[in-house]
Amino acid sequence: MRPVYAVSGGVSKFAKARPDKTFQGVVKEAYDYAIADLGLDFPDFTAIVDGSVASYFSDHFSRQLMSGIMVQDYLGLCPKPGHRVEGGGATGGICFQEAWKAIASGSMEVCVAYGWETMSHVETWKGNEFIALASDVSWDYPVGGFYSGYYAMMVTRHMKEYGTTVEQMAHVSVKNHINAYHNPYAQKRERYTIQDVRNSPMVAWPLTRLDICVMSDGAAATILASEEGLRRLETSGARITRPLVRVTGIGRGTDAMRMSDRPHVDYETFLRDYATEQERGSDETRRYYKKLWDRGARYPGVHSFRAGRTAGNMAYKQTGIADPIHELDFVELHDAYTSSEIQTYEDLGLCRYGEGGPFAASGKAFMPGIDYGLKLPEKPACPVNPSGGLIACGHPVGATGLMQAVFAIWQLQGSIAKHFGDQALQVKDARRGAIHSHAGTGTYVTVSTLEREE
Amino acid sequence: MAKLPDQRPETLGGYVVHGLPFPVETDPDALAFLKRMAPIQIEQEYKVTYLHSYGQDSPWFAGASNRHLLATREPDSQYTYATPRAHDMYSGRETEWIDITDRNARVHAFTVCHFGSEEFLPETPFVLALIEFEGANTLFLTRLLGVDPDQASLDWIGMEVRPRFLRNSKLKPTDVYFVPASSGKK
Numbered sequence: 261m262r263p264v265y266a267v268s269g270g271v272s273k274f275a276k277a278r279p280d281k282t283f284q285g286v287v288k289e290a291y292d293y294a295i296a297d298l299g300l301d302f303p304d305f306t307a308i309v310d311g312s313v314a315s316y317f318s319d320h321f322s323r324q325l326m327s328g329i330m331v332q333d334y335l336g337l338c339p340k341p342g343h344r345v346e347g348g349g350a351t352g353g354i355c356f357q358e359a360w361k362a363i364a365s366g367s368m369e370v371c372v373a374y375g376w377e378t379m380s381h382v383e384t385w386k387g388n389e390f391i392a393l394a395s396d397v398s399w400d401y402p403v404g405g406f407y408s409g410y411y412a413m414m415v416t417r418h419m420k421e422y423g424t425t426v427e428q429m430a431h432v433s434v435k436n437h438i439n440a441y442h443n444p445y446a447q448k449r450e451r452y453t454i455q456d457v458r459n460s461p462m463v464a465w466p467l468t469r470l471d472i473c474v475m476s477d478g479a480a481a482t483i484l485a486s487e488e489g490l491r492r493l494e495t496s497g498a499r500i501t502r503p504l505v506r507v508t509g510i511g512r513g514t515d516a517m518r519m520s521d522r523p524h525v526d527y528e529t530f531l532r533d534y535a536t537e538q539e540r541g542s543d544e545t546r547r548y549y550k551k552l553w554d555r556g557a558r559y560p561g562v563h564s565f566r567a568g569r570t571a572g573n574m575a576y577k578q579t580g581i582a583d584p585i586h587e588l589d590f591v592e593l594h595d596a597y598t599s600s601e602i603q604t605y606e607d608l609g610l611c612r613y614g615e616g617g618p619f620a621a622s623g624k625a626f627m628p629g630i631d632y633g634l635k636l637p638e639k640p641a642c643p644v645n646p647s648g649g650l651i652a653c654g655h656p657v658g659a660t661g662l663m664q665a666v667f668a669i670w671q672l673q674g675s676i677a678k679h680f681g682d683q684a685l686q687v688k689d690a691r692r693g694a695i696h697s698h699a700g701t702g703t704y705v706t707v708s709t710l711e712r713e714e
Numbered sequence: 715m716a717k718l719p720d721q722r723p724e725t726l727g728g729y730v731v732h733g734l735p736f737p738v739e740t741d742p743d744a745l746a747f748l749k750r751m752a753p754i755q756i757e758q759e760y761k762v763t764y765l766h767s768y769g770q771d772s773p774w775f776a777g778a779s780n781r782h783l784l785a786t787r788e789p790d791s792q793y794t795y796a797t798p799r800a801h802d803m804y805s806g807r808e809t810e811w812i813d814i815t816d817r818n819a820r821v822h823a824f825t826v827c828h829f830g831s832e833e834f835l836p837e838t839p840f841v842l843a844l845i846e847f848e849g850a851n852t853l854f855l856t857r858l859l860g861v862d863p864d865q866a867s868l869d870w871i872g873m874e875v876r877p878r879f880l881r882n883s884k885l886k887p888t889d890v891y892f893v894p895a896s897s898g899k900k
Contacts, residue, residue: 385835388832399797402887403857404830406829406831408829409827410842412842413823413825416823420872462826463827516803521797522852562853
């Protein structure tokens, strides 16, 4: 595989509704920003780019099939190659990885990954119905199809199994909303307290409205290139930020559509097939897990995402990461729910299974230098969702995973202040980050690692 | 030769808007002003009736409408799917039907939905639960009745429950629901 560089990105403003433009126009905002950030104009970039990958989740939301080609033609990319990918909430993450494959395989030298979602054309509760169609329509949807309900069931099991508390979950909401206070692209820029989160309307016990991301209209785009692609771009006058940002790991995992079908494996199987390298190598951690299993814990059950663990392990192996919390400078992960951020801390090995709750309230996942109004016992170790994540930025599904990629590129370029107009969210000396995109109740999960070249 | 229609009939109703503001003259200034126009939004209805087949899962629905809760099992490994699958995900072999109506069952996880998808909004608050069965390897998603939605408690997890069936089957997985084992009569 050839080295793949992430050279530029753009994000449209995420908003509850964007009736001012059709989806093509909203994608063009992000696309134009990515091109302009390279210092190129539209025709010059069009001449260089080899093709695209398009990302959007639902045909229902806009009652339009083949939206991908409509964006391709609006962006003036016809007749160059392109295709649309779809994988639920992970659509954006999959799109980013498919663009990576196009470059890594030698199929393209410059590839643009663009994604969007238009969720405002239906009422929120109809939107929830559309999203719930991403559950088995024979068995799950008719029982009361509602994704917040599915995630709430997962977290009640997590709470029962590991003692996770609603206050620990609320820490995630406070963190992500306050981070987004410094991100002009975010849909919700609010300062909340733990009490605000708990006092907001109950949606699916124990998840309140502030534990859950919102529906959005928005778009994002990233430009990936090979070494030859870099040369072509620069020959045309592109200003490519150096040190370069390289995509060094691509991991992906899957799990059964129905939560009820997920296995409950024994300790030996967990250790062999799912434990991180670090977990497997630590006597103390093996004893810790043995104790959990002796107490009745099984894996992944409905409280953990083995797709996320599989994706993380795969990306870490490619990148050479053995100790994620100390070897990653930040993580942008798929926090559709505060509870799923906690579950994902564990899947990504930022802490051990069962320790996600205390980890959330420890302070390790917070940004340094920001006042959260909380008493946090530990110093930041690896900021998670410094952008504000889905909970605060919004979740226009097909754009979300690409938005994470754009924010990761900017972190590694050290250009957050330039793009946000605010330095507060710049992770100091960020050298390596991970982005994590997640579908369904954990059906498709992607983890990609990006690094600043020295 | 009959005269072919060359004009669409004008009708009232639908999306007809009377007197949408627009420049009287389309001079360059007026056309440039159109860039400042607010977007026009219209309603579009979309109704579909699907003929959905339960395919290989159909016997489960026949069972539920006759007050039997069916599951499937891999004949050799005995791996049991409380939500039926016609093929085992480990051996790839065809599974066999078994009846788990009278098996001990417990709440594995639950939530109370205070909001929901449009279709289910009128039913809120309702309790969703994943049920575990003795001797079964996977779970079953269902509605839990006989508990107070306003008194949700983690203590519900592990509660013994039993199935109840709708008298008038709707041929949906909700033909069966669960109640605390201690409540009412079968």
